[in-house]
Amino acid sequence: MTEMTINKLPSKTWYWLHVNETKLPWDKEHTTELPEETVTAGSTEEVRFSITGEGRYSSKKIHIIAPAGKQVTVFMDYQTEEKLAVRTSLSVEEHARVRLVQLQHTAENSLVYNQIEGECAKNARIELVQIYLGKGDIYSDTTINLNGDASSFRSDIGYIGQHTHIIDMNEVVNHFGKHTESEINVGGALRDGAKKIFRGTIDFKTGSSDSVGNELENVLMLGDDVENKTVPVILCSEENVVGNHGATIGELDEDTMFYFASRGIDKEHAENIMARANIDRLKGIIKDDSFARMIDEELGEV
């Protein structure tokens, strides 16, 4: 058994917080390498992958290439009952656009390591939607490089953690080009004894003038034994940029509770509605009926 060091924070902080990185035990010797896949935009507008894995440990690589001016939407859903690592690379050329939609609805005691690396050329755009509803643990590690001027990235993440699930996320956006834009929206709910960590880094490199980066996180804490860690980092070596971060963590506030109570909805139902509301929001962004059905099926078990 070896150990993978994943989800590294680009700028370390106090070790006692246990947020600088994650050590993930992984049996490399007994990992089944699943066939690599390459998706090229232009030849198709939409691709779907359903990944279940093989054996105790399995690993898969997917390459998504968007030549200049082309667009593609890729749907990926993870249904493994074991340990699965999926590495997705995105190469998005000038004026191209890639939408990547991922759903984790895995079995109890499973584990998914979901790594994404993306390169964005001039005027290119990457849109990422990730929904984590599974019963197993999820480790998510995303790095996007906005290399070209006016390139952009938008990320929407929704999750519901329950039982003793671990949701461990790291998202890094490097702004290299001028007039680049990034937006990260993360929202979810934690129940029972679920543990979640979100590290979000917006890094304005020298030369990325007139760029904007925004990050927003909302965490609804619903269980007596939940644990939430949030590390929103902004790194900046360029003068003329704007970086913002906001986070709210806690229960439903009194105003919201009053609103529901005035409509005859009790606290438990109100919490359930709000926990699902963020996932419903993402369904609206995805705009895909078959994926929405999969999400609804999974929500039915939550």
Next chain:
Amino acid sequence: MREKSQVEDIDRSIYDIRDEEKDAYRMKEGLTPQIVEQLSKEKGDPAWMQQFRLESLQIYNEMPVPDWGPSIEGLDMDHIATYVRPHSKMQASWKDVPEDIKETFERLGIPQAERKSLAGVGAQYDSELVYHNVKDEVAAQGVVYTDMESALKGEYADMVHKYFMKLVTPHDHKFAALHGAVWSGGSFVYVPKGVHVSIPLQSYFRLNAKGAGQFEHTLIIVDEGASLHFIEGCSAPKYNVANLHAGCVELFVKKNAKLRYSTIENWSKNMYNLNTKRASVEEGGTIEWVSGSFGSHVGCLYPMSVLKGEGAKMEFTGVTFAGHGQNLDTGAKVVHAAPNTSSYMNTRSISKDGGISTFRSSVVVAKNAKGSKSAVSCQSLMLDSESRSDTIPAMDIRTKDAAVGHEAKIGSISDDAVFYLMSRGMTEEDARALLVSGFADNVSKELPVEYAVEMNNLIRLEMKGSIG
């Protein structure tokens, strides 16, 4: 062509005047058990303190240098003298302080401030205090304000033994261990139950010796229902070799007590400022930190508050100004360890001329801290692209029954705000100057007026250039 608004460096002429070194004693450079034993002997430590120093040295030698934060590669402990005793014993009257040392503190305005607005003053020169005095009416209330050495050996020896490095232990980090081994000087304050000290006490730390370290220890106990405002100032002239400051501040705020701890840090730009500050706050108590960080080559300073009693409160207000050759890593830490506790951090940082400013924070809400609230707001202003500004906050929340909020913003001077002010008749230069000076208002508003004026003088603006 429009030129950028120019923010002047801090005027350091007062602080940079060096006195001729007339040390009564200077420990040889380096850090060995023999040196620590010699230091302990020179200071006439009780046996437990000598043992504590040696144990701390062992911990120091076993701990790694942190691999995060600003680089401290330029700091070589083999070339730091850990103890330099000035040619004066501690005096209770300025007229008894040697002329050259007195002149230094006169230039810094300490005796004048004492006369006008302070309840007591401690003045440390290199490793020892040269002056300590408290006003009679404050002493008559039972307030104890004395140097640490006197407290360690006198009637408060048991109290010092009970509290000394119990909040910041030598195991905390490498430079806390170093402090435990070679500490010298600093102040001891005890405010009895129910006593309100209406005007502040101040300790001022001056490091004149080249290639030396200053390791003062400040221990303050504010007993139940009492209140105090304590001000700490520090400065040093600039040398071409590294100096080190690894002080330690331990604050004990008892039930329903209140302590405000204000710091204007203005060390020279060859200083490694690796200071540790921590407060323990009991039920209904309040700790307020006001912190201005302007000096040092490298600074790592994150005052920590442990809210251990129900309803305890913490507020941190800070400003950091990092100019050429400076890497200032500042912020705060809070642990909510009891129900219904609250914390608020409000910081501003300015980076210019290649300066690096980092805001670093942690908010921990323990499982039992139900009903607790925390809010963090940090804003950073970048004045050029040679500089750097980072924010690295972290939150660890372990109860659902807490409300935690965080907001951070990094940017340059807003063109919209400049336009708004210009539409009301201001010139562009004046508008930009106003916006930058107003940026640090959060701290200056919290300081006593004479310190606020000094701080505003430190951040001067000069606008130049044509518009177009």
